[in-house]
Amino acid sequence: MTKADIVNEIAKKTGVDKASVLATVESFMEVVKDSLANNENVYLRGFGSFIVKKRAQKTARNISKNTTIIIPEHNIPAFKPAKTFVGQVKGDK
The missing domain is CATH 4.10.520.10 (IHF-like DNA-binding proteins)
Known part of the structure; x- marks a missing residue:
């Protein structure tokens, strides 16, 4: 499953538009990467x-x-x- 597939599934299940879901997924990944980079x-x-x-x-x-x-x-x-x-x-x- 790719990131695009995840975005499509979330958009389909929640009824939220794909652009908002993509922004949320991207933000989540950035927060996780930044936290790990700071040893958190x-x-x-x-x-x-x-x-x-x-x-x-x-x-x-x-x-x-x-x-x-x-x-x-x-x-x-x-x-x-x-x-x-x-x-x-x-x-x-």
Whole structure:
């Protein structure tokens, strides 16, 4: 499902015009991205959490040049689904 499909579904279910729905979806995504960029997690009860995970520094190898490089510690965005969401996807009742 693409962003356009999501906008179409929401517009159809709510009766709101697509332009307003698109603006709302875009704003939601911007708020989530900005929060994660500021190391703030986003919690959506019943859906899941957008969290910032810290990756530790590690040593990697470039096999073709036979060299080692240090990959510094860095943050990555992640999504952790809620238990009810996982159960729904699994088909639990």
